[in-house]
Amino acid sequence: xxxxGSGREAxxxxxxxxxxxxxLRELQHLHRKDQKTISSSKLGRALGFSAxxxxxxxxxxxxxxxxxxxxxxxxxxxxxxxxLGTDKTWPVVLVGCGNMGQALLGYRGFAKQGFxxxxxxxxxxxxxxxxxxxxxVEHIDRLxxxxxxxxxxxxxxxxxxxxxxxxxxxxxxxxxxGILNFAPVTLSVPKSVSLVEVDLAMxxxxxxxxxxxxxxx
Amino acid sequence: xxxxGSGREAxxxxxxxxxxxxxLRELQHLHRKDQKTISSSKLGRALGFSAxxxxxxxxxxxxxxxxxxxxxxxxxxxxxxxxLGTDKTWPVVLVGCGNMGQALLGYRGFAKQGFxxxxxxxxxxxxxxxxxxxxxVEHIDRLxxxxxxxxxxxxxxxxxxxxxxxxxxxxxxxxxxGILNFAPVTLSVPKSVSLVEVDLAMxxxxxxxxxxxxxxx
DNA sequence: GCGTGTGAACACATTCACAGCA
DNA sequence: TGCTGTGAATGTGTTCACACGC
Numbered sequence: 441x442x443x444x445g446s447g448r449e450a451x452x453x454x455x456x457x458x459x460x461x462x463x464l465r466e467l468q469h470l471h472r473k474d475q476k477t478i479s480s481s482k483l484g485r486a487l488g489f490s491a492x493x494x495x496x497x498x499x500x501x502x503x504x505x506x507x508x509x510x511x512x513x514x515x516x517x518x519x520x521x522x523x524l525g526t527d528k529t530w531p532v533v534l535v536g537c538g539n540m541g542q543a544l545l546g547y548r549g550f551a552k553q554g555f556x557x558x559x560x561x562x563x564x565x566x567x568x569x570x571x572x573x574x575x576x577v578e579h580i581d582r583l584x585x586x587x588x589x590x591x592x593x594x595x596x597x598x599x600x601x602x603x604x605x606x607x608x609x610x611x612x613x614x615x616x617x618g619i620l621n622f623a624p625v626t627l628s629v630p631k632s633v634s635l636v637e638v639d640l641a642m643x644x645x646x647x648x649x650x651x652x653x654x655x656x657x
Numbered sequence: 658x659x660x661x662g663s664g665r666e667a668x669x670x671x672x673x674x675x676x677x678x679x680x681l682r683e684l685q686h687l688h689r690k691d692q693k694t695i696s697s698s699k700l701g702r703a704l705g706f707s708a709x710x711x712x713x714x715x716x717x718x719x720x721x722x723x724x725x726x727x728x729x730x731x732x733x734x735x736x737x738x739x740x741l742g743t744d745k746t747w748p749v750v751l752v753g754c755g756n757m758g759q760a761l762l763g764y765r766g767f768a769k770q771g772f773x774x775x776x777x778x779x780x781x782x783x784x785x786x787x788x789x790x791x792x793x794v795e796h797i798d799r800l801x802x803x804x805x806x807x808x809x810x811x812x813x814x815x816x817x818x819x820x821x822x823x824x825x826x827x828x829x830x831x832x833x834x835g836i837l838n839f840a841p842v843t844l845s846v847p848k849s850v851s852l853v854e855v856d857l858a859m860x861x862x863x864x865x866x867x868x869x870x871x872x873x874x
Numbered sequence: 875g876c877g878t879g880t881g882a883a884c885a886c887a888t889t890c891a892c893a894g895c896a
Numbered sequence: 897t898g899c900t901g902t903g904a905a906t907g908t909g910t911t912c913a914c915a916c917g918c
Contacts, residue, residue: 455886455887455888458859459825461863462859463858465841465859467841480897481899487843491889492889495900496887496888496901498900498901500895503900503901504900505900506895506896506900507899508895508896509896514909519724524866542662543756543761544758545757549841549856549857549858552858555858594865601766617868617871618868620860620861624682624766633871636863636867637856638855638860639678640761640764644767644772645741645743645855646678647837648743648747654851673909697877698877706915708877708878710910712877720878723918725878725918726876727877728878743898752889761877
């Protein structure tokens with residue numbers, strides 16, 4: 441990681457960070473197939489980026505490659521994980537245990553990338569006290585305790601739209617500093633709290649537009 | 658919609674299209690609260706964009722606003738829907754009826770934004786023939802028939818990573834022209850096919866990075 | 875006055891092209 | 897020769913600032 445001498449990280453374009461996740465996914469795929477090294481041009485081709493883009497992206501963080509050889513997969517995986525902060529496991533709390541929440545609980549992909557759901561909260565009598573994937577659903581009022589107990593920083597919000605604002609309020613009050621929001625509403629959070637939004641209907645809209653546009657050239 | 662006289666749509670930046678979905682969501686929210694008009698500055702503030710950004714975004718598609726007044730919510734909703742192509746309902750097929758697939762089936766938000774899941778396919782004996790949310794799971798080999806029958810253009814791919822490539826292949830062969838991919842693998846599709854990727858683990862990585870960075874200023 | 879639409883200025887991101895190293 | 901790292905050039909997206917209409 442590069443420091444600029446002022447004691448703070450050089451700021452990294454958001455676009456670079458999202459590509460970092462894609463590189464990581466692809467590199468892990470290559471590593472499983474026992475590939476030792478990869479060039480920027482091949483990695484770029486696999487993901488649909490230019491070779492220059494790949495090299496520039498990594499250059500934000502230092503010198504990762506070997507001229508004439510390329511990048512060593514395993515080494516690069518470690519470096520990207522360290523940059524993203526996922527070289528250590530992140531404990532997370534799931535807020536909302538309906539349809540979407542239960543599906544997320546069953547999704548094994550989180551664990552593989554270094555995230556561990558350690559608690560589930562809700563307000564619905566129908567799920568409170570029940571166990572899903574080995575976790576007993578607790579009341580959302582217990583959130584501050586849970587956050588302290590596990591030193592949590594991140595919550596996944598998966599409640600219906602009409603419950604989202606209230607749930608978000610409780611999350612913010614519990615000391616959480618990052619929210620992954622699946623509810624289709626715009627949350628307003630202080631600048632000190634990070635927010636990533638995933639709206640499934642919006643993604644479909646984007647796709648519809650793209651299909652639509654493709655059809656009319 | 659603007660035509661540039663050459664018979665093809667002026668091309669719209671991807672960033673604009675994704676904000677269009679956000680505007681739509683916010684405008685529908687305002688409309689439900691019976692608000693008739695909104696200014697670019699207020700709409701921008703609600704979503705975290707500048708007023709100029711909002712106006713420029715709409716300007717790509719024509720003149721939507723009224724000087725001194727702002728934009729009429731209901732009218733703007735209709736126009737955005739027409740641009741996105743969601744003024745008519747899109748029938749879609751769900752490929753994969755495991756954890757994630759079942760959650761998506763139960764998610765009511767799709768219908769609200771103009772998407773209707775009309776068929777579900779899988780390969781797993783354990784779900785084939787069973788009904789979820791009123792839909793009987795059919796074998797993926799029936800995809801070409803199903804696509805023809807419903808004139809489908811869009812598929813939602815929600816299978817495990819190791820099954821994704823094969824399923825994608827079958828989707829492409831069925832005549833589908835748009836895929837919403839939830840599997841954490843990079844799919845390669847011809848240019849004529851639109852692709853939107855949603856990788857939940859990647860979203861958490863983005864959040865982790867942001868939290869991480871926020872903490873160290 | 876308020877608020878849109880838009881050219882011009884600016885900031886940011888991507889690609890080019892090449893020096894330098896294995 | 898093959899491939900990285902990087903300044904320079906290009907391209908794209910965002911903000912500014914103001915003319916015009918209500």
